Amino acid sequence: MVRTLLVRGLLLGLLAGLIAGGFAFAYGEPRVDSAIALEEAHAAREAPGHHHGEEELVGRPGQKAGLFLATGLYGLAVGGVFALVYAGLRGRVGPRSEGGLALAAAGTAFVAVILVPFVKYPANPPAVGDPDTIGSRTLLYVVTILVGLAATAIAVATARRVTAGPWARWVAAVAAFLVPVVAAWTLLPTVNEVPDGFPATLLWQFRLASLGTQLVFWTAFGVLFGWVSDRAARRAAAVPATAALPV
Amino acid sequence: MSGLSTPSVIPFPRLRLWLLAVPVLLLIAYLVLMDNGAISQTGAYLHELMHDGRHLLGVPCH
Numbered sequence: 628m629v630r631t632l633l634v635r636g637l638l639l640g641l642l643a644g645l646i647a648g649g650f651a652f653a654y655g656e657p658r659v660d661s662a663i664a665l666e667e668a669h670a671a672r673e674a675p676g677h678h679h680g681e682e683e684l685v686g687r688p689g690q691k692a693g694l695f696l697a698t699g700l701y702g703l704a705v706g707g708v709f710a711l712v713y714a715g716l717r718g719r720v721g722p723r724s725e726g727g728l729a730l731a732a733a734g735t736a737f738v739a740v741i742l743v744p745f746v747k748y749p750a751n752p753p754a755v756g757d758p759d760t761i762g763s764r765t766l767l768y769v770v771t772i773l774v775g776l777a778a779t780a781i782a783v784a785t786a787r788r789v790t791a792g793p794w795a796r797w798v799a800a801v802a803a804f805l806v807p808v809v810a811a812w813t814l815l816p817t818v819n820e821v822p823d824g825f826p827a828t829l830l831w832q833f834r835l836a837s838l839g840t841q842l843v844f845w846t847a848f849g850v851l852f853g854w855v856s857d858r859a860a861r862r863a864a865a866v867p868a869t870a871a872l873p874v
Numbered sequence: 875m876s877g878l879s880t881p882s883v884i885p886f887p888r889l890r891l892w893l894l895a896v897p898v899l900l901l902i903a904y905l906v907l908m909d910n911g912a913i914s915q916t917g918a919y920l921h922e923l924m925h926d927g928r929h930l931l932g933v934p935c936h
Contacts, residue, residue: 628884629892651930659926685922697906697927704903711892718883741932750932753925764934765908837932 631859632710639851640706641699647844648698655836656691658752661829663687666754698844706848709736713852720783725860726853733849735779741841743775744768747812750837752830756820764818774811778804907933 722728748768785803789796906924911917928935
């Protein structure tokens with residue numbers, strides 16, 4: 628039972644990751660290319676004659692293929708973790724139908740793990756960001772993910788204590804989620820490493836493409852996981868009934 | 875229809891062993907999204923290969 632769910636999560640996560648990779652390739656890569664062109668033009672102005680094209684470990688075509696490797700492996704890993712969480716939640720927390728739970732859990736994961744960090748530390752294209760601060764920025768990013776997950780747990784626990792009907796339960800859940808999240812957004816240090824003169828439109832388009840990539844991943848994954856789980860449940864329910872029929 | 879409305883609850887003891895997969899999966903996610911050579915020991919190679927994915931999945935890259 629758990630193994631079926633885990634394999635389902637791994638495979639559908641890989642598939643959803645590749646779908647998200649396709650979106651990122653179509654809508655994100657042109658922005659990455661523009662940002663790299665700006666970065667190189669800037670470097671050429673700073674140090675004319677200096678070329679660093681030959682010493683690249685992975686060229687641009689390799690990095691574009693690496694995009695699918697990255698989103699695919701990301702989907703595999705995230706899909707596997709999702710499936711194990713789903714296995715623990717099923718029948719205990721959230722919607723009772725398989726498809727409903729898959730969609731609700733994927734939507735919640737997108738908000739907690741993607742949207743909460745994105746609002747505070749939005750994605751940045753190449754040419755934005757100081758390599759010397761990568762360690763602290765990664766740590767802050769992970770902290771916001773943990774805040775999102777903890778806030779989700781608090782929201783679920785709060786909602787389960789409220790017995791006054793669905794409206795009161797939803798208001799309590801949203802409030803219990805937002806209080807720690809907004810507190811973290813306010814208290815955590817702000818990072819702004821966008822260089823002066825970097826085109827605002829390009830930054831906006833890149834960030835939209837980046838958020839879109841995650842939205843495509845979580846939508847595709849939630850729909851696929853819910854659809855396959857619903858189908859499996861329907862089949863499991865139908866088998867004993869058919870077997871009992873006299874031939 | 876009963877299979878849709880009442881999903882079977884998996885007892886936690888049956889789930890426990892499978893949770894060992896979580897650190898492995900998180901390690902994969904770490905290598906893809908964040909490693910700059912500290913664990914993979916490949917220097918900047920993994921960073922460069924996963925470069926576009928890191929930027930477009932929204933994690934801090936460089």
